[in-house]
Amino acid sequence: MTGFNLEETRNLALGTLAVGVAALLPVFDQGFYLAICVNIMLYAALCTAWSLFSGPTHLVSLATAAFYGLGTYSVGLGIDTLPYPVLVAIAAASGAVLAGLVGAMTLRISGVYFVIFTFGLAEFVRQVVTWLQTKFATAIGLYVFTDITESQIYWMLLALTAAVFLTGFLIARSTLGFALQIIGNDETVARHVGIDTARAKIVLFMISGAFIAIAGAIMAPRYSYIEPPSAFNPMISFLVVIMALLGGTRRLWGPLVGVIPFTIMMDFVSSRFPNHTMIVVGLAFLVIVYLIPNGVTGLIENARARMKGADTVAREKTA
Amino acid sequence: MNILVTGILLSGTYALIALGLTLQYGVARIMNLGNGETLVAACFVAFWLYTGLAINPLVGLLLIAPAAFLINWAIYAVALRPLVKRAKNRGQLEADSILATFGLLFLLQGLMIIGFGGDYHSYTFLAQRFDILGNSYGLNRVVAFAAAAAIAAGLWFFLYRTRQGTAMRAVAVDPGSANLVAIDVARTAAVAFALGGALTACGGALISTFYTFNASMGVVFTMKALIIVIMGGVGDVRGAVLAAVILGLSETLVASLVDPGLTLAATYMLFILVLLFRPQGIFGRAPT
Numbered sequence: 171m172t173g174f175n176l177e178e179t180r181n182l183a184l185g186t187l188a189v190g191v192a193a194l195l196p197v198f199d200q201g202f203y204l205a206i207c208v209n210i211m212l213y214a215a216l217c218t219a220w221s222l223f224s225g226p227t228h229l230v231s232l233a234t235a236a237f238y239g240l241g242t243y244s245v246g247l248g249i250d251t252l253p254y255p256v257l258v259a260i261a262a263a264s265g266a267v268l269a270g271l272v273g274a275m276t277l278r279i280s281g282v283y284f285v286i287f288t289f290g291l292a293e294f295v296r297q298v299v300t301w302l303q304t305k306f307a308t309a310i311g312l313y314v315f316t317d318i319t320e321s322q323i324y325w326m327l328l329a330l331t332a333a334v335f336l337t338g339f340l341i342a343r344s345t346l347g348f349a350l351q352i353i354g355n356d357e358t359v360a361r362h363v364g365i366d367t368a369r370a371k372i373v374l375f376m377i378s379g380a381f382i383a384i385a386g387a388i389m390a391p392r393y394s395y396i397e398p399p400s401a402f403n404p405m406i407s408f409l410v411v412i413m414a415l416l417g418g419t420r421r422l423w424g425p426l427v428g429v430i431p432f433t434i435m436m437d438f439v440s441s442r443f444p445n446h447t448m449i450v451v452g453l454a455f456l457v458i459v460y461l462i463p464n465g466v467t468g469l470i471e472n473a474r475a476r477m478k479g480a481d482t483v484a485r486e487k488t489a
Numbered sequence: 490m491n492i493l494v495t496g497i498l499l500s501g502t503y504a505l506i507a508l509g510l511t512l513q514y515g516v517a518r519i520m521n522l523g524n525g526e527t528l529v530a531a532c533f534v535a536f537w538l539y540t541g542l543a544i545n546p547l548v549g550l551l552l553i554a555p556a557a558f559l560i561n562w563a564i565y566a567v568a569l570r571p572l573v574k575r576a577k578n579r580g581q582l583e584a585d586s587i588l589a590t591f592g593l594l595f596l597l598q599g600l601m602i603i604g605f606g607g608d609y610h611s612y613t614f615l616a617q618r619f620d621i622l623g624n625s626y627g628l629n630r631v632v633a634f635a636a637a638a639a640i641a642a643g644l645w646f647f648l649y650r651t652r653q654g655t656a657m658r659a660v661a662v663d664p665g666s667a668n669l670v671a672i673d674v675a676r677t678a679a680v681a682f683a684l685g686g687a688l689t690a691c692g693g694a695l696i697s698t699f700y701t702f703n704a705s706m707g708v709v710f711t712m713k714a715l716i717i718v719i720m721g722g723v724g725d726v727r728g729a730v731l732a733a734v735i736l737g738l739s740e741t742l743v744a745s746l747v748d749p750g751l752t753l754a755a756t757y758m759l760f761i762l763v764l765l766f767r768p769q770g771i772f773g774r775a776p777t
Contacts, residue, residue: 228580228581228584229584230584230587230588275761275764275765276764279764279768281580281583281584282520282583283719283764283768285520285583285587286715286716286719287760287764289522289712289715290712290753290757293709293712293753294753294754294757297750297751297752297753297754298751298754300750301748301750301751301754304748304750305748404708408591408595411588411591415588445599445602445603446599446603447599448595448596448598448599448602449595449596449599449600449603450599451595451599452591452592452593452594452595452596452597452598452599453592453596454592455588455589455591455592455595456568456589456592456593456596458588459572459585459588459589459592460571460589463585
């Protein structure tokens, strides 16, 4: 790996500064704002991790809820016997293994199979977990009692988000990132220049799945009671897709642009109009597909490109 | 034996729903994830016709099918044709149509939840005993199966014995070449999408005669239909019917021998087997 160039150094410095500022939040507020910022930080981590895979490959993954639930369950099952950091590591490993299995089965064939498989994956895992629990355990739910505070959850999520960003940054600099860029542009070309496209995608999906499972493990103490329908809530998958696409997946920070306004809006809608959340989600999908297919950051970039184009035209005219 | 017959009876309606989806995906190239919502809407319409106006669901089909045809035509013309025009390649159309039909899925589901609430609905229609080989089954299930079989046979006749149907199969194989032999691809795709919607709605109306339904169950049916379509091979009528029978049987087997909560898990195991051994579908040829 070569040294960082000027732009990369600047981005790293800006990122560190942003993390530092965000880390101060619990000092100022412990109530409502911290609660909503935990949600924002959670979706920031989930959406950025989702975009690590779905951004370059253009494959819509709906498996987020499955990885997330696996993460919360790893903590729920082991909290009485193992130390918390070990459980987080187990969560990451199980997320990566599940992603690897799904990837190995579907990503070698064609994109649409992958989408369909992930569509029902959370429900599949939920049914299996419920069945195993009714068969081998006495109760369906699990209690998670820890002395982890809301502020600590926030800091852990912040650290996770920072780690996802750093990983994305490092992937982009690596051979894997270069391979993915070619795959994203034209998969046939990628295959012809000797890139093992399926392997690259599977590795990336495993990284993404591990991060999402960690997010679930971090959130587990906040729920204190875990049961399959809430841990494997399919809505998580859909919200992640919407927020990430709303922001745009061309840039690493793109999903963040969608996460902040949409989390605040969903919080407002689900508290004031709980019966209308479905309709809002549906409309959000339609707006993204028809009006902003490249996300908000895509719009900004296009506008910038157009301005630059206008600039050069103007300069050519004056010259 | 009991399980076998129950499974086969169940698979009749599954086959109709999957045939609807396979037309929409195979011919119109739209992966319609809102398909299950068409089914649920048809359930509610059949329920309303029967309890409100005392119209027999089988007669109701004559109203529901044309209505679903028109509505799906409108959805295709308004919402999906712009995506078809915009798409540079098939991959992009797939991604766009998946997201757009997700939007439709949630929108329709949200509207139905507001309209009907989240409660389960059902009505009693032909709840009599019917004996097959010594065991008794609900007459409504048998009638629904017979009606589904008749509709599927009609579809087979249309696709394999009429010019329009042949054109539809040609578009399914290769839209570019179909265009060269003077087939109006855009119109055929629209008809296929609308016809697919009508078939799914028929499946919904039939299923409502023996099944308790609610506004949010569409997704599960979409999932099952998707697995049937992939198992049978996209756009393949025989494959879809056979896959529906396999799925209905394995579901009934797992529900009655292992645990009723594992029906989707059972279909997923089938899905995994298909992905591992015959990703091109039961009758599909290996891609060259």
